[in-house]
Amino acid sequence: MRFLKQRNTRWSNTPSGGIMLGFIGAGAMGGAIVRGVIESGLYPASEIFVCGSSPERSIQIATQLGVTSAPTATDLVDAVGDDGIVVIAVKPYAVGSVLDSVRESAIAHNTVIVSVAAGTTLETLASHLTPDQPIIRTMPNVNAAIGQSMTALCAGPAVSQAQFVAVEDVFHAVGEITRITEKDFSTFSALAGCSPAFTFEYIDAMARAGVRNGIPKAQAVKIAAQAVLGSAQMVLVGLEQGLTPASLADSVQSPGGTTVAGVVALEEAGFSAAVVRGVQASVDRDVQMQS
Structure with a gap:
């Protein structure tokens, strides 16, 4: 399913400069x-190649995406x-x-190899390569499915600055990007990789x-989702102005009002502590998977 999204303007439609792009595995x-x-x-579609689990699958994926198929990974x-x-982009x-x-x-081709696999370190990648x-x-x-990903990147020692920027541009096409050190990948995984599920559960x-108080479920979901979307955008704008999420929360809580009553009830139920515990559990699991 595709959604309307705000266009990224990082490159102002700058072409790829002749660098070809390939995907081994092209699932979701x-x-x-x-x-x-x-x-x-x-990138124009003519400069993108895909390879699936079989030549037949490669053709099927390429036809769906409007790009060129390669029979095998080496061919790609x-x-x-x-x-x-x-x-x-395989499991x-x-x-x-x-x-x-x-x-x-x-x-032989000095190919820039890019992994999107969770829990797969640079050391592991390097162990299979020259x-x-x-x-x-x-x-x-x-x-990323709606162009609103948050993507982290880190590079091995053989990557040039120009190569790193070229790969950043690829991922900027589907959302925001940030460079982090590899030691922070487990934490990033929890904050950005796992948190959409937390947020879906919250919504x-x-x-x-809302249903409990008489609003139909679909309408209640839309109301809650829009409120979360707007609040996230407020946080991002606030960061540029030196405001924190806590200060924004304070600004909504009038003395003796409905919002502060709800916030106090959430804290009494362990809301903040539960979020921290959930994130930490995801961090710990990611570390465990890499050991």
Whole structure:
């Protein structure tokens, strides 16, 4: 499902400069990124290649997305050519075998290998590739499907600044980006990768409260979701003005009013502590998965 979204203006429709882009695996996340880069004007469809689990699947995916298929992962790396960008968008358990299969072609073409696999470190990626291979670890989130992802990136030592910026532009096509150190990936995973599920649960709980008080569920969901969307935008605008989420919350709470009554009830129920515990549980699990 596609949604209307605000256009990104980072590149002002600057073309890709002849650098080809490929995706090994183009399911929900890979497909969302392909659509984003095409819609942004960063890449024309003619400069994007995809490879699926079989030649037949590759053709099917390419037809759906309007790009070019490659029968195998090695064929895709060869088609993308020298200094191209190849996004590995397969399940984490399959990353190693994919990288093993493209190892020789990737170093021959100086391909920038980009992983979107959760819990897959730069060290793990490098262990399947030649030492001088440019590799970048990224983590977009589910909101890439509507162009509103929050994506973190970190690069291996062989990545040039120009290569890093080119990959950042790819992910900026589906939302916002930030560079972080690799040690912070587990925390980022919880804050941006897991939190959409937390937020969906929060919106649904709000909507159930609306239903309890007589508002139909669909209408209550829309009301709650719009309120969350507007509040998030207020926080982002407030950051530019030096305002914190806490100060914005204070500004809504009139003495003796309805909002402060609700906030106090939430805190008495352990709201903030529960959120912190949820985030920490996700961080701990991500660390565990990498060990």
